[in-house]
Amino acid sequence: xxxxxxxxxxxxxxxxxxxxxxxxxxxxxxxxxxxxxxxxxxxxxxxxxxxxxxxxxxxxxxxxxxxxxxxxxxxxxxxxxxxxxxxxxxxxxxxxxxxxxxxxxxxxxxxxxx
Amino acid sequence: xxxxxxxxxxxxxxxxxxxxxxxxxxxxxxxxxxxxxxxxxxxxxxxxxxxxxxxxxxxxxxxxxxxxxxxxxxxxxxxxxxxxxxxxxxxxxxxxxxxxxxxxxxxxxxxx
Numbered sequence: 001x002x003x004x005x006x007x008x009x010x011x012x013x014x015x016x017x018x019x020x021x022x023x024x025x026x027x028x029x030x031x032x033x034x035x036x037x038x039x040x041x042x043x044x045x046x047x048x049x050x051x052x053x054x055x056x057x058x059x060x061x062x063x064x065x066x067x068x069x070x071x072x073x074x075x076x077x078x079x080x081x082x083x084x085x086x087x088x089x090x091x092x093x094x095x096x097x098x099x100x101x102x103x104x105x106x107x108x109x110x111x112x113x114x
Numbered sequence: 115x116x117x118x119x120x121x122x123x124x125x126x127x128x129x130x131x132x133x134x135x136x137x138x139x140x141x142x143x144x145x146x147x148x149x150x151x152x153x154x155x156x157x158x159x160x161x162x163x164x165x166x167x168x169x170x171x172x173x174x175x176x177x178x179x180x181x182x183x184x185x186x187x188x189x190x191x192x193x194x195x196x197x198x199x200x201x202x203x204x205x206x207x208x209x210x211x212x213x214x215x216x217x218x219x220x221x222x223x224x225x226x
Contacts, residue, residue: 043217043219094215100210105156
């Protein structure tokens with residue numbers, strides 16, 4: 001069965017610092033992996049998606065994620081945090097490829113301090 | 115990307131009543147999905163809705179409680195029936211488009 005674990009329910013960084021949000025997955029088949037962002041009182045916005053092509057995936061707003069099969073990880077990074085990055089971030093896996101059914105992690109709240 | 119709208123955006127309902135949530139997409143899609151996000155929690159898939167067939171429900175969700183309609187390729191409804199305070203959540207519809215899965219803005223439901 002597929003599952004997603006996000007390490008750290010809350011992450012706090014200073015503005016301009018590196019952002020690292022951790023995601024580990026469990027999948028019996030090659031997974032599709034996603035990162036979504038949810039701003040307060042808004043819906044989910046797709047940040048980026050891994051579909052077994054390039055292992056380093058670049059997304060919107062300067063975010064990127066690297067798929068590491070040996071570590072079953074798909075961590076999200078951004079070199080320099082901005083105040084507007086403060087939000088809830090969700091990692092998700094799609095069992096069986098791009099079927100549309102997503103299994104979400106518990107989410108990580110990113111706080112950016114001035 | 116797909117543009118998805120939901121109605122209502124929020125509602126406050128009384129215990130024992132039902133609410134129907136509408137989801138409209140700006141393009142034709144084969145599959146639509148309904149998710150629930152309980153307060154402070156992640157998203158859980160309720161069901162998958164294909165046009166012209168019965169919805170497929172995930173474990174823990176049943177048709178009597180969450181009936182779904184999918185009359186065409188751009189529209190779907192989810193009804194939350196016989197509501198209780200435990201149904202207070204954000205309900206989101208989602209579609210699979212070219213680059214990935216896109217979500218509507220959600221319907222924030224509070225049951226008193």
